[in-house]
Amino acid sequence: MKIKKIGIIMNGVTGRMGTNQHLLRSIAAIIAQDGLRVRPDEVVLPDPILVGRNAAKLKSLCLQSGVEKWSTDLDACLADADYHIYFDAQITGLRADSVQKAIQAGKHIYCEKPTATDTPAALDLYHRCQEAGLKNGVVQDKLWLPGLIKIKRLIENAFFGDILSVRIEFGYWVFEGHSIAAQRPSWNYRKEDQGGIILDMMPHWRYILDDLFGNIKGVSCLAATHIPERIDEKGNPYACTAEDAVYATFELEKGIIAHINSSWTTRVRRDDLVTIQVDGTKGSAVAGLRECYVQHYGHTPKPIWNPDIVQPINYLDDWIRIPQQEEYANAFRAEWELFLRHVALGEPFSWNLLEGAKGVQLAELALQSWQEKRWIEIPSLEEAL
Ligand SMILES: NC(=O)c1ccc[n+]([C@@H]2O[C@H](COP(=O)([O-])OP(=O)(O)OC[C@H]3O[C@@H](n4cnc5c(N)ncnc54)[C@H](O)[C@@H]3O)[C@@H](O)[C@H]2O)c1
Structure with a gap:
């Protein structure tokens, strides 16, 4: 079996959405099932690191989810080439700046809505990803x-x-x-x-x-x-x-x-x-x-x-x-799986940051x-x- 590991920086996972929907019901659930089977002989395995401000909360979330890695240093995570995707579920006001940093670091972007607090900033994120050839998606669960x-x-x-x-x-x-x-x-x-x-x-x-x-x-x-x-x-x-x-x-x-x-x-x-x-x-x-x-x-x-x-x-x-x-999967997980396939296999994914900008x-x-x-x-x- 070919195993394709995808490193994911998960920022804002101590919040309501981050913990319940994105970590426990999506990424941890996919890992618990030994990854996402994308072909008969190929599996995509998420490899997350949980990022936030509070070390105690992150450690306890690791215990709860089975994820091993956590960090309070976003910049160090962004500098690490083992991570391919930056995911953001922080409060809305922090999203655009963090996503912009992640784009500069060459990460593919997947993030919660709203992608920014005004349309020019939201469109700017889309343009930057396009220019840098980075895959991008917004949660439209x-x-x-x-x-x-x-x-x-x-x-x-x-x-x-x-x-x-x-x-x-x-x-x-x-x-x-x-x-x-x-x-x-x-x-x-x-x-x-x-x-x-x-x-x-x-x-x-x-x-x-x-x-x-x-x-x-x-x-x-x-x-x-x-x-x-x-x-x-x-x-x-x-x-x-x-x-x-x-x-x-x-x-x-x-x-x-x-x-x-x-x-x-x-x-x-x-x-x-x-x-x-x-x-x-x-x-x-x-x-x-x-x-x-x-x-x-x-x-x-x-x-x-x-x-x-x-x-x-x-x-x-x-x-x-x-x-x-x-059959209906958890809605957040269903979209995560499509985004992982988009990153790992280049399959089409239409819910990108341009669609996110339309919401803003x-x-x-x-x-x-x-x-x-x-x-x-x-x-x-x-x-x-
Ligand atoms: N897709 C959906 O259905 C859905 C539903 C609710 C919320 N959301 C979006 O998800 C995002 C998070 O919402 P939530 O309800 O999980 O919020 P929350 O307050 O529960 O979580 C916020 C997260 O941001 C982090 N954070 C970082 N800096 C912070 C600061 N200075 N102050 C407060 N928190 C800080 C928190 O630690 C936490 O991890 C929002 O942008 C919201 O619009 C999406």
């Missing part, structure tokens, strides 16, 4: 969620007829911390730390809408900071300076209209933390993270508006759950739309290249 894969299959099979609209409800209550502890890091609620739900969620909506339904042409966006004060990790109150809910409308190619509510200040009475409803001339679908329900034209009830009688139709009855038709661009223009209270067209980044 939601594309590999079972619920979204099911919608994709429906589209591939022309289930919807013409797609008219897409409505997404995302969100849940993030506790403020006064009595019940918060379940998200406090930097998310401070503008000065590059927090805010617009910069956090617009990159996701960009690739989901672009990939499944068609490129976004314009946006109108209204946001709010509904909760003005929260309690931080040390138990101290702080002022929330970033928005915690955003209500946005998008126009896509072919006239499809999308509306997306994203909120950390809402309570869930729907199938899942995110629900995506797609309405088409021939059928509709509602997907959550894993499940997807469909209603075909022939199953569509005919409601009559009459509040004076008890509702005679149970509207949930006429939906059919899509059965499991294929949408966040920036959504913020502008909110500030200026107006509709904003989205210029094509490809044309600007």
Whole structure:
């Protein structure tokens, strides 16, 4: 068996995303299965080093994950030719500078979204990688969620007829911390730390809408900071300076209209933390993270508006759950495997830093739309290249 070792510098792995999704469920899980079998006689074996600021946390993460190497010296790791990929899941505000250093050191880049905090900086990272001939990718994990894969299959099979609209409800209550502890890091609620739900969620909506339904042409966006004060990790109150809910409308190619509510200040009475409803001339679908329900034209009830009688139709009855038709890996792991194949075998990988920059661009223009209270067209980044 030919074993191809790929050295990966993993920075920011002590965080929520870094630990759970990228290290434990992706890289450590691949190593635990003796690597990624890419050909009958060839395996790609990730060889990670965990990088961060806190030696004690890194050591304990090594114990937890089975990874042996850790370091608090990013520069030394970048100078080591045994490492081929730089991965970044640090807080958003630190990403662009660290990625830029890694590009200078000649590493292939894979990183969390948003790739930067403004579009020129995000595009600059893409250009630098292209010029240096480095492979690059951005985390767009939601594309590999079972619920979204099911919608994709429906589209591939022309289930919807013409797609008219897409409505997404995302969100849940993030506790403020006064009595019940918060379940998200406090930097998310401070503008000065590059927090805010617009910069956090617009990159996701960009690739989901672009990939499944068609490129976004314009946006109108209204946001709010509904909760003005929260309690931080040390138990101290702080002022929330970033928005915690955003209500946005998008126009896509072919006239499809999308509306997306994203909120950390809402309570869930729907199938899942995110629900995506797609309405088409021939059928509709509602997907959550894993499940997807469909209603075909022939199953569509005919409601009559009459509040004076008890509702005679149970509207949930006429939906059919899509059965499991294929295997679904953890969504983060699925993308990691494709990126590793891209680096090791040169296989195509389309979720690159240009796509990452489009996510940053949408966040920036959504913020502008909110500030200026107006509709904003989205210029094509490809044309600007
Ligand atoms: N793909 C997704 O679904 C998804 C979901 C949530 C967050 N994210 C992204 O992942 C990144 C990390 O988010 P998270 O929720 O894991 O955050 P987190 O606060 O849990 O982790 C942040 C990481 O950055 C490190 N860090 C380095 N310098 C720091 C500093 N000065 N202050 C604070 N932390 C510092 C921390 O040690 C930690 O490892 C963000 O850019 C976020 O947008 C992606």
